[in-house]
Amino acid sequence: MTRRLTAPNVEISKNFSDHDDDPADNEVLVSIRSWGNAAFVFPDLAERADWRKPENTLWQARIFHTGRRSLGYMLLDAARAALRVHPDASMKTLEQLQQNHHVKLLSGGPPSSGDPDPDGMEFTPWQPVIYAAGESPMPILELLQYLVKHHCTCGHWRHTPPLAIRIQEWTWAAKPPPPWTLRCHPNMSDIACFRAVPPTTRQHILCQLNRAANRAGAYILTLFGNLYPYRRLLNNENIPAGQVPASGNEKKATYVRQMHFDHFDTSAKERIQSLLVNALCNLPIYFIDATEQDSDEFVFWMTRQKSVILAETHMCLNRPTRPLPAAAMPKRRFQAHEVTLQEPLAKRNNNNADPTAGRYLIATVTYWGSAAYYFNDTPTETKLWQVQVDHAGYNNFSYKILGIVNDTLRNYPDSNVTDLKSMEQHLKIRVLNGAPSQQGEDNDPDGMQFTPWRPVLYVGNDDLNPILDLIHRILKHKVDQAQILDMPVLQVQSNCAQWNPAQEDLPQPWQLLRTEPEWMPNIFKVLPPRGRRHIVCQLETAEDDHYNLMFLGGLYVLREQFDTQQIPYGFHKTADPTEKRIYVRLLKVNNSEDGKNKILRVVNNVLHHMPVYFYHYIEDKKDPMLTWLLSLGPFRLNPIPFDDT
Structure with missing residues (x-):
């Protein structure tokens, strides 16, 4: 029997009734409150010295709109379509809106992927x-007005809905501009703002207050949630970090910051403020009030603070003794004594024997010939430099x-540079960490006595x-990541x-350092620009x-230049016939003008004044050829290599 449909049995959905297009019943309500500082959401604002200025206030606007094709329906797709025809060329996409105007839609x-809550x-x-x-939420109101207008232009609504604002605090006290109307008064205890997703990640910042066990009148304040963007400022407040072990269905420990107070007094108030x-x-x-008290003076004072919103009160925080189904899992709450505190960063930095460790960073620059040998598409005239960095202390530059x-x-400000590979391609900068060879080959084939794990940078510019x-x-970046406490004094030699x-030639905050040659680091105890020779x-x-x-x-990169100068190659026999022969270029010269010119052609046209590890077997230290070679910049006198055959 075929299925027969009859019109009377069809129930018309209210979503398609004219009632939903009636402006009186289709109000767009926007609930607005300030949300800290925008520098933690838009990275370019954080790079400015005046990032705390009022113009960097972050605003949250939650949108409430019901009915057919509401403003929140497929918001991101609708916004993309509206921005494509926006008259301002700097906000044609959501990415441009966020980058150029610091407005983010969610x-x-x-x-x-990941835990949604x-x-x-x-x-x-x-x-x-x-x-x-912005100094005010006007950018949000202007954007919403444009989106409403676009909805009407596209025929989604037959009437323009009324626009209303609900301000949850008095931070912005100006009168809303037409056509916006103020619908209700501030409500500082409203926790609904936490029901909307935060601007980054899926975590707000939560704060839990407990009474300390076995200490009358003592309290513990625990912060958790999205603390990562504020790590440096929390370090400045000397608030130690810790972890709460995973429990139940939780997959990882909870990262927290914790403050201890012996008493609720003026000092405690000042620290919290x-x-x-x-x-x-x-x-x-x-x-979260976890004091288990009906009326606690500390809790009462906390709730009077402008940015603190009392959201939960727990009379007992005992964890379940067995795992619960995911749907029945309690919120991530814990007792203060569960926190295992880490050693303070300042103490870890002070564990160095040298009290000045980490306070200074010294970069040593050495000319290294032509960059064309080591970077593709680089003219021969481009200089190559070796830069060694000395920085002591915990989590130093090399770590x-x-x-x-x-x-x-x-x-990085250049969008073409996003990783080590693109940095080498566009900036001609190569970073080597000094790690031992992973290819099973000789780690130090020429007996340079490399310093293990000593990094070096080469730049072709x-x-x-x-x-x-x-x-x-x-x-x-290390300071922002709280890996080091403070920016060291940057010195270059x-x-x-x-x-x-000259000092005025250096970018800020670098300082020019004058050092005697004998105090310079050995330029051959770090890896060369390519290979290990x-x-x-x-x-x-x-x-x-x-x-x-x-x-x-490491003659391979210079083979064509040696051939051009007609310097023959050969193989040096080794003491052990099973060992690989040593490939050499042999130049025979007299102590004459012609002999010196041959050497100068190598220095100028082959090495391009690249430093070479120079040693000799001449007993007379005043030998004329020896003294002349040492007067040339590239020939750096060094001990005879340990594995010399």
Whole structure:
């Protein structure tokens, strides 16, 4: 029997009734409150020295609208369509809106991966919310007016709905501009603002107050949630970090910051006010009363603070003794004594024997010939520089340098530079961490006595400012990540005649350092720009009154230049016939003008004044050829290599 449909049995949905298009029943209500500082949401604002100025206030706007094709329905897709025809060319996409105008739209939908509500905020599903930077929330109101107008133009609504504002605090006291009307008064105890997703991640900042066990009148204040952007400011307040072990169905421990108070007194109030204003920048805090008291003076005082909103009161915080189904899991709450505190960062930094460790960073610059040998598409005239960095202390510059550089480059101002590979391609900067060879080959084939894990940077550029700027950015990233407490004093010194800058030539905050040559780091105890072999040169006398100058080591990149100068190659026999023969270039010269010219052609046209590891077997220290070679910049006198055959 076929299915027969009859019209009377169809129930018309209210979503398609004319009632929903009646302006009187289709009001757009926007609930607005300030949300701390926008520098923690829009990274470019954080780079400014005046990032705390009022113009960087962050505003939260939750949108409430019902009826057919409501304003929140497919908000992001509708906004993309509206912005494509926006008259302002600087906001044609959501990305441009966020980058150029510091306005961020969120649909409130679940994330593509990860826990959608790790801290039990009970987010309202698909609650649209807008975050914007400004001295007032006017950018939000202007955007919403444009979206409403676009909906009407596209025929989604037959009438323009009335626009109303609900302000949850008096931070913005100006009268709303037409056509907006003020619908209700501030309500400082309203916790609904936490039902909308935060501007970054899926975590708000929560604060839990407990009474300390076994100490009358003592309290413990625990912060958790999205603390990562505020880590540096929390360090400045000397608030130690800790962890709560995972329990039940939780997959990882909870990262927290914890404050201890012996008494609720003026000192406690000042510390908390400094936390709320200086560290968290008046960000709304989800406050949990876990004192298990009906009336506690500390709780009462906390709830009177502008950015603290009492959201939960727990009379007992005992954890379940067995795992519960995911749907029945309690919110991530805990007792204060469960926290395992880490050693304070300041104490870890002070564990160094040298009290000045980490306070200074010294970069040593050495000219290294032509960059064309080591970087593709680089003219021969472009200079190559070696930069060694000395920085002591906990989490110093060298620690996990490759990963730190990669993280730093994610916020590099040049969009073409995002990682180590693109940095090498566009900036001609190569970072080597000094790790032992992983290929099973000789770790030090020429006996250079490499310093293990000593990093070195090479830059192919006539201007050294890009490499100094990169070092500064790396350290700033370490400070922001709370890996080091403070920015060290940055000093740079020259280890060559090719670079002799004045202080005014250096970018801020670098200082020029003058150091005697004997105090310079050894330029051959770090890896060369490519491979594991520096250019090595040996001088010895022959029986027929001429000198043998043998070049060995990393000659492969110079093979064409040696051939052009007609310098023959050969293989040096080893003591053990099973060992690989040593490839050399042999130059026989007399102590004459013609002999010296041959050497100068190598220096100028092959080495391009690249430093070479130079040693000799001449007993007379005043030998004329020896003294002349040492007067040339490239020949750096060093001990005879340990594995010399």
